[in-house]
Amino acid sequence: MIVIRFILAFICICLIQACDNQGSDQNSPPPDPNDITIDAQTPVLDENGMLSVEFTATDGTGAPFELDPESGLSFAVLKVSEGRSTGDNSFWQTFIFGSQSPAADAKPNFESSGVFEVLAAGSYRYTFSVDVTQVVDPAQLSAEPAPAEAAVIEWEPDVLHRFAIRYGDALSDIPVINYTLDWVPSGGSAPLSRDILDNSSCTTCHMGEAPFHGTRAPANRVEPQICSACHNDSNPNSTRRSLAVIVHDKHGNVFEIPDEGGEETEPELVGSPYPQDARNCDTCHKDVSDTTADADNWFNHPTAEACGACHTVRNSHSSAFPSNDRCEGCHGVDAGGRSVQSVHGGRLAAMQAGRDTLELAINSARYSDPDFEIEITLTRNGEGVASFADIAPFIRHGSAYLLVNWNNGNGLEISYTANRVRINMTEECSAMGDGQFLCKKAFPNGETALKPAAGSVLVVTNAEMPLCTDRKAEQPALIACDDSSLENDRDTEYLLAANAVWAAFDIGGGAVNEKTAIGADLASCNGCHKDLTVHLYGPAGQAHSAKDFEQCASCHNATRAAFYPGIPGDLKYHVHSFHGFGSQRSGESSYPGNLANCEACHTASQYNLPNQANIRPSVASVAAGDARENKFFSPALVVCGSCHLASNLGDVNPDSPAEGDGAISHMLRNGAVFAADSAADATGSEQCATCHSVGQDVGVDVVHDVYRFRQ
Template identity: 25%
Template sequence: MKPIRRHWGRPLRQAVMALAVCLLAACGGGGGGDRAAGVEPGPEAPGGQVPLPPEVPEPSPAPYAEALELRAAITGATIPDDGQPVVDFQLANENNIAITDLTGDDVRFIIAKLRTSPLGNFTGNWQSYINRIEQAGSVGPGTEPKLQATTESSGELTNSGDGSYRYRFATDISTLPEDILAQAESEGLDLSVETGLTHRIAIQFGNSGGTANPVYDWVPASGATDGILHRDIAATSNCNRCHDKLALHGSGRVEIEYCVTCHNPGTTDANSGNTVDLKVMAHKIHRGANLPSVQAGGEYVIYGFGSRAHDYSLLHYPQDIRNCTNCHVGTGTIGDRDDLLLTAQGDNWNEYPSQAACGSCHDDLDFSRHAGGQEDDSRCASCHSSTGFVGSIADSHSIPVDEARAQFAAEVISVDGGAPGEAPTINFRVSNPQTGEDYDLLNDPVWTGSGASLNVRVAWDTGDYHNTGNGADDASSVAVSASGSTPNGDGSFRVTLGQPIPDASTAPGIAASGSGVAVVEGRAVIEDDEGESLRVPLDNAHGFFSIDEADGQATARRQSVAIGQCLVCHQSLSLHGDNRSNNIDSCVTCHNPRNTDREVRAIAATPPTDGKAEESLDFKTMIHGIHAAGIRENPLQIVGFRGFTTYVYDEDTVHYPGNIGNCRACHTESGFTLPLASTVLGSTVDTGDLHDDPRDDTVVTPTTAVCSSCHDDSVARAHMTANGGSFDTTQAALDNAEVVEQCSVCHGEGRTADVAEVHPVRELP
């Protein structure tokens, strides 16, 4: 059974934090006896008394402004008769040392109630008591004033001097201003105090190196914190798997539990007229360019602080929008997602359909006409449920291709031959993990039908792929179709490469050495439930083999990136006609330091505008260049298959959701550190006159190639060249140490500007 990570709730966390802060603030303790067993007593003090142990000084208070991390816990809250809520909280730094100099300028507070819903106790919405009215008209299409939740900081902050504080709200939530109440009434909102409902107080800190958003849920009428209703739909750690980390509104708001106290149905952007209810806004942002309203020529814009427009109409979500469990997961929808944190209402997306949630992605749906007209959410589940007419929401959001992929698994069993001058024979199989049976690759319709494809590719060498001597004018791997394979009699097949591993007897006269790799790639074709053909990507499989290793044992290629880390955001990576899927060791066989887009640039339907004759396809530069679109001065431009498409990776088309400086988001623990492996080649930027011979290539030195793929401005390039890097050299000059990069002197592990230090590298959840 898989381990299940659960979101155990705030009361336990708060109790643990309160205890830690208390202990580290030097709360007293006691015990029996005057010494441990076997320890002799010390000298007696005058009068025969045992001396007191030396006093241990309490740690000095930590300056708030210098804290790198804030550890905050709310320990209690009440709503007194005067209607001004009171909250008690504690604050310490990253070392659990009490912070005693917090001021009212450093902190903000909000209080909200969890309104009930006719759909049941596990539903409902937060409604803030602290609000303002935003007037429309300065920008955007909005015309009506709207209520907006906000925070306050003008109340009375009492400092106890030991890291504990009390804040008394300035707002009397039982007697709100008349204009606020009138606006709320016009929008159908209820701001009355209902002490029998769950309430939440949340805090935001500013003016420090750390951030924290502690929350406290309780029922004011009883004071209860246990056994009460909560609303936890999504966990912050799940968001941070891509967003690394979620930090908004000046980076002070970092927890979903805090976000929802403002971003609820009671808050609207007056300038656009759009609700900023989190379940609506987050869905619409993530669907972005693929929203039906945007596809029809509209836009999705939210006007934020200072009436600045945030246009999400160009945003492209990096995976299938139907993958709801990438954000929301509970015990009923966990499936195989043991990498996510479960929340109490993580299954609500599947169990409680609503116009707000469903209409956020399907924003062309007119509910007044849908299924005979829907006035509210009361009848949604009659159709959208496991017993309903159209089935459950999970069924409606299933991804047929992903489900079908579970029927196919490839394996490279062995490689026979493969020495220089020999054509390797690859033994492989494709099976169905669900049945344990092997596919008959020569007769099964899924592999012989129209649109199916299955190939075996070979590349060399694993020090850094270059494929010199592959018989082509580019540096791609060599392919052979599985349709020409031979059964081995045990369910596996074998196929022999159509040419030998180069031995220097043919142009360009360079023999392969070291180790190579064989890759099985392709796509199956099946018939879906409606009789339509469905193309199913096969997760590529690979196996290494020795070309001329002294001990005959294959050497694997270095692993700088783990495919699982790519799939955190991408869910599935299927490219090049769905043939190349979910296998980094497959990608790098063609996306190697010697390959460029030279051949297709010459025939590009839409020529690039970067002024280059060719662009490197090296994985280590291309992937950085794509993801770093938001910080590059010059967008990466690559011409694709047969020149049909020129891909321009600029900030309008790529919206990296995390911190681009966090190398660990993609890389293995040592996959980004310097120095690079000694086998890493320079990246070709000019293939010279002899396209099959890398010896006349112009290359960029390896570390410079990597760093300049993100840092491409003139100042950064000058820094690199001043420290041994080159944008205009040869591989021979590198091999002969005529050109030597000195990047590791400063940027190596443990050095003054270690890559892990100058980049905000951190482990992801």
């Protein structure tokens, strides 16, 4: 009896603990029925040249999955072929073409016109519609001189072949399937392969979403192995480019030649859709693995087609070397300092090492009305800097700043537009010897309410320190920004932001272990941005070179209304809005993933409701007659309104919402505060967490479906 009671008590304790799971982020969701697994047998070629494949499909629970032929189900078959000319890379040669007349329009493709058979529940067979031994080669049809008879793509039993299935439509919530099976028809080993990337290289930024075809149905292309079935060099005369050219082109920097320039005028960098330096090849190109046997192809076998996608406007080689037969000799793995691996592979690491030779430490900060006094240490190559003039040549604009802010218990009190305290290290820091500097600045505003209080915590960080680094030096080093050896005299190619440094102190200068609360994860940001820097380029005063949230929040916090009408300058609005709608909410965002995936930028504990960090109401401007005035907006309204309201927050009309602003009515009914006169008036009334906290039926985790993005 005692044993039975003990067992019952133990079970009750377990049940109680299971129920008492406050803050759970449901780390172990149930199996996803839409997680489809394909298992295909070796394709069979009959005596008539017809290729058939039997395969099974099961869902995430292990049950047979019913494929709908009308839901984007299509198939392809390819083989690896040697390059056509000396120096050319191997390529995937397809046996399925969308057209063959004229030859220039023949495009590699998937097909759905063969025989699709249901053998049993979840068991299928597909037979291709073409005799794969008699497929006319469109590249040879347009060759000069023309072949005497129609040339066919040779069926080679001893080379690697690929069978591919594409299915579904993410836009219509039909499960997406990308499946490939590689085999050698003769059963031997393949002498040649071509697997350079897999989706693990893409998913950090693209989150498993179709990166290009996501705006075109069917949105079911999410694996490079699937993409390369259509985008290859099967027909070099086709308007459909190879995957290597497309990917480099989409991720490369965009240059333009100035209108007034001549033929020799240097192009200007005008932008990039890529969220980091386009030369960071190892972001996408990983080491050789079981699934990427040819991952080192990018530096072993460079070609004009792949390199020219980025180097188009500066490719002086194009006329001198019209073919690829000499690329490898100058830029291959054995080419030393001119190799692709040397120039691109080690670029960022070398620049980071050069940046690290300059170190800044913030030793103390104190406030005695009206003066701030900051003590810092500057060292270069481990030795104290005697004068700021000694390091000014390595800073793009020759000067750098300290940002001073304070927290009276509610968050940072001043911002970029509200009497910021910015100390110019060039003019307002005095050398004290051995790398020590004393920096002084009087607070420029006489309003008592904006001054640090006796219990305030002072927060100091650096800003506007873009450094020129020597990526070619044998030892890590900085380089003078006007040095004539800089490539094409463009220091931006050698530019990195100085490491972010921050420290917190009480009013008297004692160190305090406190950091500004930020509801995002910097490591997640660097998953896409690699070496995150905001405002690296630009003229003096605009190249803020911020690398850490402490730097960003010193300007972008709840006390700031943006320069742009109706937009809060607070990070919790600014960052969501920028990634969703682009700068100034122009609608031109280049965000590569799915905006619903909270965990792309936040840890699992950072996006719950009520707000987990940055909990204050935020300021934005609203129309006041012919002018504008700043008002306060409650915190969840600021966060959710950054995406769920089409208009700028301060321009929403709650009484008569414009198209896309209908959610404001729901928000206001549940406690959101719009355009209050004070922060106190916009605090404490939101009831969003009642329905939308993590774990609820309509919690942010459920509505945003964050679990499907987890790897």
